[in-house]
Amino acid sequence: MKLKLDENGHVVVQEGKPVYVHDDGKEVAFDASSTVSTITRLNAEAKSHRERAEAAEKSLKGFDGIADPAAARNALDVVSKLDQKKLVDAGEIDTVRNEISKAFQTQLDEMTGKAQTFEQQLYAEKIGGSFARSKYIGEKLAVPADMVQATFGQNLKIEDGKVVAYDAQGQKIFSRARPGELADFDEAIETLVSQYPHRDHILKSSNANGGGAPNGGGGNSGAKGNFGGSKADRVAAIKAMTATS
Numbered sequence: 001m002k003l004k005l006d007e008n009g010h011v012v013v014q015e016g017k018p019v020y021v022h023d024d025g026k027e028v029a030f031d032a033s034s035t036v037s038t039i040t041r042l043n044a045e046a047k048s049h050r051e052r053a054e055a056a057e058k059s060l061k062g063f064d065g066i067a068d069p070a071a072a073r074n075a076l077d078v079v080s081k082l083d084q085k086k087l088v089d090a091g092e093i094d095t096v097r098n099e100i101s102k103a104f105q106t107q108l109d110e111m112t113g114k115a116q117t118f119e120q121q122l123y124a125e126k127i128g129g130s131f132a133r134s135k136y137i138g139e140k141l142a143v144p145a146d147m148v149q150a151t152f153g154q155n156l157k158i159e160d161g162k163v164v165a166y167d168a169q170g171q172k173i174f175s176r177a178r179p180g181e182l183a184d185f186d187e188a189i190e191t192l193v194s195q196y197p198h199r200d201h202i203l204k205s206s207n208a209n210g211g212g213a214p215n216g217g218g219g220n221s222g223a224k225g226n227f228g229g230s231k232a233d234r235v236a237a238i239k240a241m242t243a244t245s
Contacts, residue, residue: 001028028176038180126163127156136186141193142204151202152192168195 004012004019004027012019019028057230064073131149141148155166165173165188175183175192183191193199 022176026176031178034178035180038178042180066224126158126161127153130156130185134186134189136190140190140204141202143202148189148202151196152189155192156188165189165192167192 001020001022004021006012014029017031019027020030059193060195063069070152128149131145131153134145134148137145137148155168157164157166162182163185165185167173173183173188175187177179177187181190193202
């Protein structure tokens with residue numbers, strides 16, 4: 001990417017940040033302070049990963065000589081039963097273990113069900129709410145937020161309580177303005193839309209009028225009216241539009 005210069009050859013600054021132009025022509029104000037902070041954080045994370053790896057290697061040295069972990073676990077179980085046989089028969093031990101296992105499994109299933117419910121509620125609030133509140137969707141797209149979510153919702157996940165976006169190749173989407181940091185919701189949606197094959201059908205047309213404007217000045221503004229009615233009607237409308245491209 002290159003620095004953007006004005007007609008006098010001076011660097012263009014936006015909110016105190018130098019503006020760079022990427023190869024695709026997109027202009028981004030480079031946040032040097034944020035980038036330095038990110039590099040510092042990544043260096044600290046790398047050190048932490050290295051220390052954990054060294055600790056794991058040290059712990060594994062205690063298992064040197066054990067070629068078959070499954071056989072080792074089986075041997076420990078046999079020894080455990082031999083010790084407990086002094087109190088009860090081995091068959092009774094298995095019965096007790098099974099009963100305890102059933103009780104814990106019931107509790108585990110109940111907790112898993114609650115966790116899934118909470119996860120669905122969190123997804124609806126974090127991701128669904130982000131689509132509904134998005135400034136980019138409201139200003140730049142000609143389709144309702146629920147239609148945008150139906151198209152791009154699968155590209156978003158909740159990780160560590162935050163919404164994280166992935167592109168069509170399964171790679172996390174990072175910010176252009178804040179290198180090393182994940183893109184925020186609106187920047188991620190803008191990136192996904194730019195990669196969408198049918199983007200011309202969902203982007204709002206410009207305000208230009210007259211015969212020289214795209215589609216006779218109408219653009220997609222006329223198509224926007226097709227998205228009224230029920231959600232099923234809106235789904236059918238966008239499918240019909242994309243099918244003609």
